[in-house]
Amino acid sequence: MRAVVIEEYGVVPVVRDVPKPVAADGAVVLRVEATGLCRSDWHGWMGHDADIVLPHVPGHELAGTIAAVGAGVTGWQVGDRVTTPFICACGTCEQCLEGNQQVCPNQLQPGFNYWGSFAEYVAVPYASVNLVRLPDDMDFATAAGLGCRFATSFRAVHQVGKVRAGERVAVFGCGGVGLSAVMIASALGASVVAIDTNPDALKLAREYGAVHTVEASDQVAAEIQDLGGAHVTIDALGSSDIVQQALTSLRPRGRHVQIGLLPSGVQLDVGRLIGQELSWLGSHGMPAHAYPEMLALVASGNLHPAELITRTITLAETPAALAALSAGTPPGITVITPGVA
Numbered sequence: 001m002r003a004v005v006i007e008e009y010g011v012v013p014v015v016r017d018v019p020k021p022v023a024a025d026g027a028v029v030l031r032v033e034a035t036g037l038c039r040s041d042w043h044g045w046m047g048h049d050a051d052i053v054l055p056h057v058p059g060h061e062l063a064g065t066i067a068a069v070g071a072g073v074t075g076w077q078v079g080d081r082v083t084t085p086f087i088c089a090c091g092t093c094e095q096c097l098e099g100n101q102q103v104c105p106n107q108l109q110p111g112f113n114y115w116g117s118f119a120e121y122v123a124v125p126y127a128s129v130n131l132v133r134l135p136d137d138m139d140f141a142t143a144a145g146l147g148c149r150f151a152t153s154f155r156a157v158h159q160v161g162k163v164r165a166g167e168r169v170a171v172f173g174c175g176g177v178g179l180s181a182v183m184i185a186s187a188l189g190a191s192v193v194a195i196d197t198n199p200d201a202l203k204l205a206r207e208y209g210a211v212h213t214v215e216a217s218d219q220v221a222a223e224i225q226d227l228g229g230a231h232v233t234i235d236a237l238g239s240s241d242i243v244q245q246a247l248t249s250l251r252p253r254g255r256h257v258q259i260g261l262l263p264s265g266v267q268l269d270v271g272r273l274i275g276q277e278l279s280w281l282g283s284h285g286m287p288a289h290a291y292p293e294m295l296a297l298v299a300s301g302n303l304h305p306a307e308l309i310t311r312t313i314t315l316a317e318t319p320a321a322l323a324a325l326s327a328g329t330p331p332g333i334t335v336i337t338p339g340v341a
C-alpha cells in the first residue's frame with residue numbers, strides 16, 4: 001500500500017510502498033477514507049514524541065471503512081463506516097473500567113506508537129472499545145476530525161472546562177483545535193473571545209460564533225480583562241507565552257484548559273494560580289463512549305464540524321503540507337484522502 005513515511009526527523013517525508021497492516025486479535029484494519037493533518041503530526045515529525053520509532057507513518061485523525069476484522073472482535077463487519085479516538089484504550093485496566101479511556105496506561109495511538117493513517121490502510125487495536133459507528137449522513141472528511149481535534153475540543157470545553165451558558169471563554173490559537181473549541185463553546189451559549197496571529201483564522205472564528213476576535217499581542221490579557229475577564233481560557237496552540245497570557249486573562253477562580261502540547265515545558269505563575277484560586281487543567285482526546293452526546297449535537301444541527309474543513313489534499317501532497325506547518329497554519333482543517341490519486 002502507499003503511505004507517507006518519515007525517514008528522518010525534520011526531513012520532508014516520502015510517499016512509498018509499505019506492507020499493508022494485518023488484523024491482529026482484537027483489532028480491525030480500516031481502509032482510510034479521510035485523515036486530518038493535525039499539529040500533533042508536525043510535533044511527531046519534528047522529533048517531539050518519544051514514542052515514535054523511525055521509519056514511521058504518521059496520521060491519527062481518521063475515518064474509514066472496515067477492510068478486515070481480527071479474531072475476537074464482535075459487532076463489527078467488513079464495510080462498516082467508522083472513526084476512532086486517536087487514543088486507542090485497552091478497555092480492561094482500572095482507568096478504562098472507570099470510563100477514563102483517555103488516560104489508559106496501555107493506550108496505543110496510530111501515528112505515534114504504531115504506523116498511522118497517512119496511508120491507504122491503518123489498524124485499530126482493541127476495536128470493541130474504540131470503534132465509533134458513523135451516522136449514515138456524515139461524510140468521511142467530516143468524520144476524520146472527530147478522531148482527534150473536534151472530539152478533543154468537545155471534551156476540553158464541555159467535560160474538562162465545564163463551560164456554561166453566559167460564561168466568557170478565551171480561545172488562544174484558532175487552528176483545527178481552536179476553531180472547534182470556538183464552535184463548541186459558542187453552541188453551549190458561551191461568549192467567545194478568539195485570539196490568533198492570522199486575520200484569516202480570526203475571520204473563520206467569527207463565522208463559527210466568536211463574539212470578539214483579537215490579534216495576538218502582549219495586550220491580549222488586558223483587552224480580555226477590559227471585557228470583564230475570562231471564566232475559562234483554552235490554550236489551543238501550545239506556548240509558554242500563551243499559558244501566561246491565559247492565566248492573566250482569567251477572572252478569580254477561573255479555569256485554564258491546556259490542549260496545546262508544550263515540548264519545551266512551561267513557566268507557570270504559581271503565585272497568581274494560588275492567589276486567584278485558578279485551575280490549570282490538562283485535556284487529552286475523548287473516549288469512544290462519550291461520542292454519542294457529541295454526535296447528537298451534530299445531528300440536531302447545533303454543531304457543524306463539516307464547516308471547519310477548508311482544504312482536501314492527496315497522499316502525494318501530504319509531505320509538503322506537513323513540512324509547511326513549520327512556517328504557519330493554513331486557516332481551517334486540512335483533510336487527506338489517501339484513496340484519491
Ligand SMILES: NC(=O)c1ccc[n+]([C@@H]2O[C@H](COP(=O)([O-])OP(=O)(O)OC[C@H]3O[C@@H](n4cnc5c(N)ncnc54)[C@H](O)[C@@H]3O)[C@@H](O)[C@H]2O)c1
Nearest residue numbers: 038039040173174175176177196216238260261284285329
Ligand atoms: N491534548 C490533546 O489531546 C491534543 C489533541 C489534538 C491536538 N493537540 C495539540 O493542540 C495544538 C493545536 O493543534 P492544531 O492542529 O489546532 O494546530 P494548528 O497549527 O492548526 O493551529 C495553531 C493556531 O495557532 C495560531 N498561532 C500561532 N502563533 C500564535 C500566537 N502567538 N498567539 C495566538 N495564536 C497563534 C496559528 O495561526 C494557528 O491558527 C497542538 O499543540 C497540537 O499538538 C493536542
Ligand SMILES: [Zn+2]
Nearest residue numbers: 038040148149
Ligand atoms: Zn491530533
Ligand SMILES: [Zn+2]
Nearest residue numbers: 090093096104
Ligand atoms: Zn485501559
